[in-house]
Amino acid sequence: MDLEAVRTFAAVAEAGQFQRTAADLSITQQAVSKRIAALERGLGVRLFTRTARGAELTIDGQAFLPHARELLRVAERAVASVRTGRRPLRVDVIASRIAPSGLMRGFHHAHPEIDLDVVMLFDVETAVAAIRSGAIDASFRAVAMPGRPLPEDIESVRVLDEPLQLLTGPAHALAGARSVTLAQLVGHRIWMPGIVPGTEWAAYYDDLVAEFGLTIEATGPNFGSDALLDTIADTPALATFMSEQTRLVWPTGHGLRRIPVTDPVPVYPHSLLWHRDNPHPALATLRAHLAATVAGPAADGTWAPGWVRPRRAG
The missing domain is CATH 3.40.190.10 (Periplasmic binding protein-like II)
Known part of the structure; x- marks a missing residue:
């Protein structure tokens, strides 16, 4: 369905006139009429009746209006979900009862203004693929596994032992x-x-x-x-x-x-992984929060496999 036609329909229903709607949308009255006519053809019904006072909704138009408004709200949410300045920061914490989940709870407490989507992915390969595709912004993992180094476009920093x-x-x-x-x-x-x-x-x-x-x-x-x-x-x-x-x-x-x-x-070494080209502004905030509040790699007297030491983040 043509969302511009739906948006025009909702605007006419609000204004009650084709001419006023044309002015509100900065288009011609003829363009408004064409959009409404195309929407009516697609639906197979009349949506408006022309009167001396302007345009009045038919019974079918009244039935369609709340759904049209919901379509527009859904479209707005869909666009917002992929705008990095507005969509939630998506972070993989592996499981709900382990340390990364606690780290993200601390981040949320310190920055309640940042919207979060917390997800739980199973293994490092799945997490890296999700980071590279943009499905998530970051993941907590122990990296890198023997014989399986991280891809060059994935950055990591060790945040907790x-x-x-x-x-x-x-x-x-x-x-x-x-x-x-x-x-x-x-x-x-x-x-x-x-x-x-x-x-x-x-x-x-x-x-x-x-x-x-x-x-x-x-x-x-x-x-x-x-x-x-x-x-x-x-x-x-x-x-x-x-x-x-x-x-x-x-x-x-x-x-x-x-x-x-x-x-x-x-010690089990937790690292934060992210894509080096990820532009989400909250990602930098998360990294700064972890650097300021988490102790980082443990001192002497601890043990972790040599392969978990990630390369320095760029």
Whole structure:
């Protein structure tokens, strides 16, 4: 449907006259008449009746008017959605309970005037493709994976090194420890059914296992965090890793323990990715906010695989 004809129809309905509408739209009265005639032909009905006072809506015109106004509102929203100065900043946070989601909540609290669209994409390849296509403006990821460097048009900056913690049930051999070293975890079964081969977090834990001789089991279906917590609480032989800022709630009776891991502290490195030509003004605001409020890469005494060190952002 011709939106200019619809817009002209709505303007005539408001003004009540073809001549006044022509003046309001800065077109000729003949152009107004042609647009209305074309719209009527397309709909197969008369929309106006000419009277001495001007133009009055027919019954069909009255029925069509609210829909015409809605069409115009939808068109306006559609245009606004792709104007970088007006559309929301779209950011991938991977999942709702992990650190990137918390970082974006902090950004929203500091900049409530900026509209946000928060999305959750699965892996780094999907996120990079979405950045390059313009579907999203930025993504939080651990980059880059071995043998798969970022494309040259993707910039990244490391924004947060998040320590890992050990989660155990009350009967686990390490449940009473104030902290545990990586060496103390050798021989213990660490169960992580959420590890998916080919993802950046799978590559991270593969390197952690290889470096320190740990035993991480990814067997069994992943029924979600609640099922994982139930199993850890009830199985003294199992523990799991979780990141320090992961937000989980469990029943009091579970008696779960979150224990810091040390010597060295394994950290999961979160980086912000974006396209180097992205013009969205809020993207620069987000980067400045993260630089000012997040600690950034951890100091000595921590561990992360060498491949996660991103190149410097341009």
